[in-house]
Amino acid sequence: MNFLGPNHEQLPYPLWDPDIWTDARQLGPAQKHKLVYVATDQHKQQQVIKFTKQYGWDVHRAWAAADLAPKLSSPDQVVAGRWQQVQMEYLPSSAGWLTLRFLMLPVKEQLKYAPESCVLGPAHMPDLVKKAEQLLRDAHSVHVSGSFAAHGDARPDNIMVLVEASDVKQMKLIDMDWAGIDGSTCYPVMLNAKTIVWPAGVGPGQPLQQKHDLELLQLQVDSATHAAVNDWRQMFASSVQVSDMELDFSIIEHAGQHDLLGTPRVTAFIS
Numbered sequence: 001m002n003f004l005g006p007n008h009e010q011l012p013y014p015l016w017d018p019d020i021w022t023d024a025r026q027l028g029p030a031q032k033h034k035l036v037y038v039a040t041d042q043h044k045q046q047q048v049i050k051f052t053k054q055y056g057w058d059v060h061r062a063w064a065a066a067d068l069a070p071k072l073s074s075p076d077q078v079v080a081g082r083w084q085q086v087q088m089e090y091l092p093s094s095a096g097w098l099t100l101r102f103l104m105l106p107v108k109e110q111l112k113y114a115p116e117s118c119v120l121g122p123a124h125m126p127d128l129v130k131k132a133e134q135l136l137r138d139a140h141s142v143h144v145s146g147s148f149a150a151h152g153d154a155r156p157d158n159i160m161v162l163v164e165a166s167d168v169k170q171m172k173l174i175d176m177d178w179a180g181i182d183g184s185t186c187y188p189v190m191l192n193a194k195t196i197v198w199p200a201g202v203g204p205g206q207p208l209q210q211k212h213d214l215e216l217l218q219l220q221v222d223s224a225t226h227a228a229v230n231d232w233r234q235m236f237a238s239s240v241q242v243s244d245m246e247l248d249f250s251i252i253e254h255a256g257q258h259d260l261l262g263t264p265r266v267t268a269f270i271s
Contacts, residue, residue: 012051014079015039021049038090046090047073053082054188056179059151060088062144068135069173070160091172093118096163100132100156100171103163104224118163128168129221132159133214135171140210144181152178152187154213155196155220182210197223 015024015037024039027048035051048070057076063069074087091097096118102110103120110119120128136154151158151173162170178188189204199215 011037012079014051014085015049024049041073045073046092048088048090050086050088051079051083052086052177053084054177055084055086056149056152056176056185057086058145059149059179060086060176062142062149063139063173063176064088066138066142067170067172068139068142069176091160091162091174096169097160098163100128100159100161103128103161104156104221117165120163120166120168124166124168128161129217131168131171132156132161132217135159135173136210136213136217139173140182140213147181147184148210149179150182150185150208150210151176151213152180152185152208154217156217156224159217178208180208183207 011024012035015021020042021039024037026034027036027038028034037049038046039049041047057072060069060072064071070088070091072086072088074085077085077087079085093114098114098118102114104125107119107121136151139151140148142149153175154173158173158175160172160174161168162172179185185208186205187202187208191198191202191204197219199212199219201209202212202216
C-alpha cells in the first residue's frame with residue numbers, strides 16, 4: 001500500500017475527507033517513518049492522529065482512565081493491512097505541554113521555542129525527574145487486563161509535562177506503541193541500538209519489564225547530564241585554568257540525590 005502517496009509530505013488518505021478532518025499537519029519534524037499528525041475534527045476539537053503497525057491499546061486505555069496518558073478518542077481502528085489509526089487528545093505547547101526532553105535543554109534553547117513562564121531551569125530538574133519517576137510508578141500500579149503493564153520506551157521524549165508559571169502541574173505518558181503486559185509482551189525485533197543505550201535485559205524479542213522503564217529514564221537523564229557537563233567544559237576550557245576536581249564541584253548544583261534503584265548520585269544540569 002502506498003500509504004502516503006508519491007510525496008511523503010502529503011497526508012495519509014484517512015485524513016483526506018474534509019467533512020471529518022481539517023487543518024491537518026504533521027506533528028514534529030517531517031519524517032516519513034513518523035506518521036503523527038494533528039488535525040481538527042468535525043466537532044472543532046484538535047486531535048492527534050497516529051498511524052502505526054503496533055499499539056498497546058489496552059495499556060493506553062487503562063493509563064488514560066487513570067489520567068496518566070492522553071484520552072483516546074477512537075476505538076481500535078485498522079486502516080489497511082496491519083496499519084492502525086490511533087486518535088487521542090492533543091496536548092499543545094500553547095497550553096503549556098512540553099516534552100521532558102525539551103525541558104532538559106539549556107534554558108537559552110528552551111526560550112527559543114517556549115514562553116518564559118514554561119521554561120524550567122536547573123533548580124527545577126531534580127524535582128522534575130522525581131515526578132517523572134513517580135509517573136512511571138503510578139502507571140506501573142494500574143491494572144491492565146488483570147495484570148500490570150510496562151511502557152517499553154520511557155525516554156524523556158515520551159513524557160509530556162504541563163508547565164504553568166514555571167511550575168510542573170501534571171505529566172502524561174505518550175507513544176504506547178510497544179506498551180504491554182509486564183514480563184509477557186516482547187520488544188520488537190528491530191531496536192535502535194546505535195543511538196540509544198538500553199538497560200540490561202532489553203533486546204529484540206525480549207520481554208518487557210517495568211524496571212526497564214525506570215532504568216531507561218535514568219540512563220537518558222544521566223546521558224543528558226554528561227552531555228551538559230562536557231559542553232560546559234569545552235566552553236570554559238580555553239579561558240579558565242582549573243583542575244578537574246575544581247571544575248566538577250563548580251558545576252554540581254544538586255548533590256545527594258538517589259537514582260531509581262536507591263544508589264546515591266549527583267546530577268548537574270547546566271543553564
